[in-house]
Amino acid sequence: xxxxxxxxxxxxxxxxxxxxxxxxxxxxxxxxxxxxxxxxxxxxxxxxxxxxxxxxxxxxxxxxxxxxxxxxxxxxxxxxxxxxxxxxxxxxxxxxxxxxxxxxxxxxxxxxxxxxxxxxxxxxxxxxxxxxxxxxxxxxxxxxxxxxxxxxxxxxxxxxxxxxxxxxxxxxxxxxxxxxxxxxxxxxxxxxxxxxxxxxxxxxxxxxxxxxxxxxxxxxxxxxxxxxxxxxxxxxxxxxxxxxxxxxxxxxxxxxxxxxxxxxxxxxxxxxxxxxxxxxxxxxxxxxxxxxx
Amino acid sequence: xxxxxxxxxxxxxxxxxxxxxxxxxxxxxxxxxxxxxxxxxxxxxxxxxxxxxxxxxxxxxxxxxxxxxxxxxxxxxxxxxxxxxxxxxxxxxxxxxxxxxxxxxxxxxxxxxxxxxxxxxxxxxxxxxxxxxxxxxxxxxxxxxxxxxxxxxxxxxxxxxxxxxxxxxxxxxxxxxxxxxxxxxxxxxxxxxxxxxxxxxxxxxxxxxxxxxxxxxxxxxxxxxxxxxxxxxxxxxxxxxxxxxxxxxxxxxxxxxxxxxxxxxxxxxxxxxxxxxxxxxx
Ligand SMILES: Nc1ncnc2c1ncn2[C@@H]1O[C@H](COP(=O)(O)OP(=O)(O)OP(=O)(O)O)[C@@H](O)[C@H]1O
Ligand SMILES: [Mg+2]
Numbered sequence: 075x076x077x078x079x080x081x082x083x084x085x086x087x088x089x090x091x092x093x094x095x096x097x098x099x100x101x102x103x104x105x106x107x108x109x110x111x112x113x114x115x116x117x118x119x120x121x122x123x124x125x126x127x128x129x130x131x132x133x134x135x136x137x138x139x140x141x142x143x144x145x146x147x148x149x150x151x152x153x154x155x156x157x158x159x160x161x162x163x164x165x166x167x168x169x170x171x172x173x174x175x176x177x178x179x180x181x182x183x184x185x186x187x188x189x190x191x192x193x194x195x196x197x198x199x200x201x202x203x204x205x206x207x208x209x210x211x212x213x214x215x216x217x218x219x220x221x222x223x224x225x226x227x228x229x230x231x232x233x234x235x236x237x238x239x240x241x242x243x244x245x246x247x248x249x250x251x252x253x254x255x256x257x258x259x260x261x262x263x264x265x266x267x268x269x270x271x272x273x274x275x276x277x278x279x280x281x282x283x284x285x286x287x288x289x290x291x292x293x294x295x296x297x298x299x300x301x302x303x304x305x306x307x308x309x310x311x312x313x314x315x316x317x318x319x320x321x322x323x324x325x326x327x328x329x330x331x332x333x334x335x336x337x338x339x340x341x342x343x344x345x346x347x348x349x350x351x352x353x354x355x356x357x358x359x360x361x362x363x364x365x366x367x
Numbered sequence: 368x369x370x371x372x373x374x375x376x377x378x379x380x381x382x383x384x385x386x387x388x389x390x391x392x393x394x395x396x397x398x399x400x401x402x403x404x405x406x407x408x409x410x411x412x413x414x415x416x417x418x419x420x421x422x423x424x425x426x427x428x429x430x431x432x433x434x435x436x437x438x439x440x441x442x443x444x445x446x447x448x449x450x451x452x453x454x455x456x457x458x459x460x461x462x463x464x465x466x467x468x469x470x471x472x473x474x475x476x477x478x479x480x481x482x483x484x485x486x487x488x489x490x491x492x493x494x495x496x497x498x499x500x501x502x503x504x505x506x507x508x509x510x511x512x513x514x515x516x517x518x519x520x521x522x523x524x525x526x527x528x529x530x531x532x533x534x535x536x537x538x539x540x541x542x543x544x545x546x547x548x549x550x551x552x553x554x555x556x557x558x559x560x561x562x563x564x565x566x567x568x569x570x571x572x573x574x575x576x577x578x579x580x581x582x583x584x585x586x587x588x589x590x591x592x593x594x595x596x597x598x599x600x601x602x603x604x605x606x607x608x609x610x611x612x613x614x615x616x617x618x619x620x621x622x623x624x625x626x627x628x629x630x631x632x633x634x635x636x637x638x639x640x641x642x643x644x645x646x647x648x649x
Contacts, residue, residue, distance in 0.1 A: 173424050254419055255461040255555070259474040259562055260451035269473070273464045 104347060111341035114334050123341070129305040136338040138345070140307045144222070144315035145291065145346075147308065148301060151226025152233055152290045157283055159230075160237040164279075167238075168245035169253075169267055180239070187235035195299035198228040203300050210312045217312035218302070225301035225315065229290040237286035244278030244364065245271065278364040281357035288353035292346060294319035318346050370395050370566055370596050371416060375430035378411055380423065385411050389430070389622045391615060398588055398597045400611035400628070402604065404649055407617045409600040410458075413568050416598065417453040418446060434566075451478065454559035456569040460551035462543035463558070467535050470543045470554055471522045474562035485517045488563050489524055495594045501527040521561065529557035530587050549580025556587065566596045573606065585610050604644065608632060616640050 114123070114136065126137030167176050206227070207219030248271050256266035272279070302314020303324060326339050376389040386408045393399050401409045414420045415428060418439060432439050439449050451474075463470050475485060501524075522539065526532040531553040535546070543554055552572060559567060569588075573581035588597055588610055601607050607614060607628070614631040616624045616639075624631065624640045635641045642648045 249461070250422065251457055251459060251461040253422065254455070254457060255463060257422070258417060258419060258450055258455035258457075259477065259558065260447045261477050262447065265477055269465075269477075270463055 100351070104344065107340050107344040107347060111337055111344055114337040114341055117334065123338075127307060131332050131335050131338070134334060136334065138318075138342055140305050141316055141318045141321050141342065142345075143307050144301070145317040145319070148222055148225040148229060148297060148315055148317050149287065149290045151222060151311065152229030153283070153287055155226060155230035156233050156237060156286060156290075160234050160286070161241060161279065164238050164241035164245060164282075165267060165272075168242055169263065169271065176242075180242070183235045183239050183242075186231075187239070191232065191293060191296040192299075194228055194232055195296035198224060198296060198300040202227050206312070215310065215312045218314070220300055220302035220314050221312045222301065222308050222315045223311040225297045225317070226311070228296050228300060229293055232293060232296060233286035233290040236289055237282050240282035240285055241275070241279045244275045244282060247278070247364075248274045275364075277360045281360040281364070284353050284357035284360070288350050288357065291353065292319060292350045294323050298323055318342050322346075370434055371598075372433045373431065374433075376412075376415065376432060377427075377429040378408070378415055378420065379427040381425040381427075384620060386415075386617075386620045391622060391625050393596065393598060393615075394613050395596050396592060396594070397612035398592050398599060398610050399613040399615060400607040401598065401600045401615045401617060402602065402607050402643075403617035403623075404643070405602065408620045409602075409617055410570050412617065413455075413570050413598065413600050416566075416568055417450050417455055419455065421446075451562050452564055453566045453568060454562065454564035456552070456555050456559060456567065456572045458571045459575050460548060460555040462546065462551050462554060465543065466540045467526075467543045467546070467554060468522055468539040470558050471525055471561050472518055474558060475518075475521065478562060482517050485521055489517075489521060492524075492563070492594070496528065496590070498524055498527065501532075525557040525561045526554075528560055528587075528591070529553045530583050531557060547580075549576045549583070552576055552580065552584060553587070556584070560591075564595065566598065567591070569597070569599045571600050571602065574602070581606075604646075616643065618643070 118136070123136060123138055124142065125139055126135070127139045128135040128137040129140060163179075167179050171179070202224045203219035205219070206221055206224045207217060209223075210217035210219070210221075252270050252274055253266050256270040257263070261269070297317055298320035301317060301320060303316045303320055304314040305316045305321075306313075308315045322339055322343055325335075330336050371393040372391075373393075374390045376386060377384065378386040389412065401412060403409055411420065415432060416434075416439075420426045420428065428440055434449065434453065437444065463473055465473070480488070523532060523536075526535060531550060534550060535541075535554075538545075543551065546554060552575070556567075556572075567588075573584050576584065585606065588599070591597065592612075599610065611628040614625060614628050615622065616631070616637075618639050624635060624637045631640070632644060635644060639648070
């Protein structure tokens with residue numbers, strides 16, 4: 075066999091190995107978490123763990139309900155704030171803006187995406203928390219500012235770059251003929267966008283939103299710094315909350331002498347992993363469908 | 368008075384001039400063919416006539432394009448009305464992402480035409496092209512829809528006018544993307560006609576089509592020219608010979624020669640026209 079052919083085979087084989095290794099990591103992580111969570115699953119039903127609000131590790135009570143609710147609510151607030159603004163910006167950048175402005179915005183958005191979340195967290199403590207505190211005073215709802223709302227605002231800002239940049243790319247893949255077809259019939263720009271461009275880009279934009287959602291759902295540090303971290307089901311957006319990622323980051327490694335504590339935390343990690351993976355898979359499957367068309 | 372009259376038109380993408388010194392009147396109720404080698408500016412010229420060139424960021428248009436006497440590049444010009452009056456068929460048909468039926472009704476719905484306007488529009492058109500004449504063998508009973516269902520009647524009328532009705536009558540509510548390319552092009556024609564334009568611009572409307580579908584489109588254009596002014600870009604000389612009443616020959620962004628088709632093809636005045644017609648340059 076020629077040396078060139080050998081090299082070709084070797085490189086193909088090593089690439090397969092690399093891919094297999096990278097992919098099996100996800101499985102290994104999931105498997106590790108599952109094994110570690112077995113002890114608590116043997117003692118308590120999963121159903122009970124997910125729906126109980128009692129979080130008293132010392133008494134052996136591990137109810138994840140407040141954490142799950144906290145995660146969902148903070149994510150929901152973030153999405154409600156982020157999605158409309160991001161979609162409008164993406165539409166503006168793709169359909170109305172001069173192409174130079176579009177390029178500048180692309181760069182800014184990329185920078186936003188690259189800022190470490192600690193910095194967002196600090197910025198949240200300095201700016202968002204006092205702002206929410208003031209807002210609470212103004213609305214006669216005393217609050218420290220460390221709250222669901224503050225967490226949601228920070229998450230919205232952090233999820234924005236991915237939502238904007240993916241939906242912008244999706245909108246740019248809609249061929250110019252689509253716009254021409256509508257405009258040539260005498261539609262306004264907005265009518266062309268609404269009836270033709272957005273219909274075409276719908277699945278892609280949906281997956282942009284899901285990707286943003288996944289980012290917000292799993293984000294840890296920034297939220298942990300401003301959401302208050304009180305293990306109780308919040309009753310208003312000015313109440314503090316305690317999302318799952320914050321629970322993990324705050325407690326893992328400490329108080330490990332408490333029986334089952336370790337196992338309970340790893341179970342919550344597994345839940346988080348599964349939910350975020352599910353979001354990501356949905357997003358990628360919808361994006362794949364877009365590309366096939 | 369001609370519908371469309373260009374004088375001293377210059378179009379540039381950024382600093383690159385692609386059309387200059389274009390002065391020509393386009394005759395009414397005839398088929399005008401714009402011919403010329405690839406890259407000479409045919410598509411650009413066509414798209415300046417309904418301002419679709421506005422979509423390009425760096426476009427620059429100087430000179431005058433008058434339609435019915437009004438300069439369409441006047442900042443106060445009514446762009447929506449212009450595009451309603453000047454329909455457009457692209458090289459590759461693009462069905463709107465909706466059903467066949469909705470593709471036709473899209474224009475009238477966007478322009479918020481009411482019942483009476485729709486009926487008036489069809490009645491006016493029927494004076495020139497009665498629906499009976501669009502039915503094979505003139506069979507009146509083929510017309511399933513009565514005039515009381517104006518939208519349904521409108522859809523049928525324009526699909527017949529574009530020569531597509533018989534092929535889609537059973538699946539009007541299927542997605543338009545399911546149609547063959549040739550059918551999509553006729554759908555695009557029907558869709559453009561449904562906003563009742565006075566002018567139809569078509570950019571190589573048959574280049575993506577098989578010979579049979581291409582023939583159908585050509586036949587349709589010949590039927591339509593009595594009522595519409597048609598401007599067709601084509602790079603097929605034989606097609607220009609078959610359908611054109613008037614010819615505009617562009618070469619490297621310049622208007623080399625224009626005139627009635629017969630004269631243009633039989634006794635071209637310019638050396639370059641002669642060379643192009645005989646196939647020496649392409
Ligand atoms: N969006 C654009 N930006 C920059 N230059 C362009 C753009 N569109 C067209 N051009 C240039 O303008 C010139 C004329 O293009 P146009 O598409 O009008 O030619 P055409 O005669 O229609 O050619 P073809 O027969 O190949 O379709 C070409 O040199 C082309 O490169
Ligand atoms: Mg062209």
